[in-house]
Amino acid sequence: MHREIRSRRTSEAHRRARGFTLIELLVAMVVGAILMAIAIPAYSSFVRKGRRTDAKTALLDLASLEERYFSTANAYSANASDLGYGTAAWPVTVGGGYYQVAQPTVVVAVAPSSTSPAGTPASFTITATAIGDQANDSDCVTFTVNSAGTQTASPNASGNCWK
Secondary structure (H helix, E strand, C coil), X not given: CHHHHHHHHHHHHHHXXXXXXHHHHHHHHHHHHHHHHHHHHHHHHHHHHHHHHHHHHHHHHHHHHHHHHHHHHCCCCCCCHHHCCCCCCCCEEEHHHCEEECCCEEECCECCCCXXXXXXXXXXXXXXXXXXXXXXXXCEEEEXXXXXXXXXXXXXXXXXXXX
């Protein structure tokens, strides 16, 4: 009898030490899949928001280059080489390759006249549009800055694009 009890204990201990059951493994996989389903979209959203900063920085840099060019030439330029981009042609890829900046829209100053007593001041508008994976950023697909310093984004569903 003593031998039988010892043999039963040994077989129970041996059974427990064999490893995980199929059910335990499946439960662990399901829990892992649920965690991944929550974590991956949150991480992707976080990365897209980070890339927005690169685009905004590039736009503000281009706006400052336009202002610098204006201070010497008394006009804004739509030429990439005038703004320090060498022989680059529009569109220029910025923001780590996740945004494209189209050629700036430049309005030439018009002096006051009898038909337009106030005249028209020179101005520019620069727009960056998301490309590639960043185009999935449904809140902030495009960023725009103009010579008046107005910063807009579209569709701007969250209202936090330039913040």
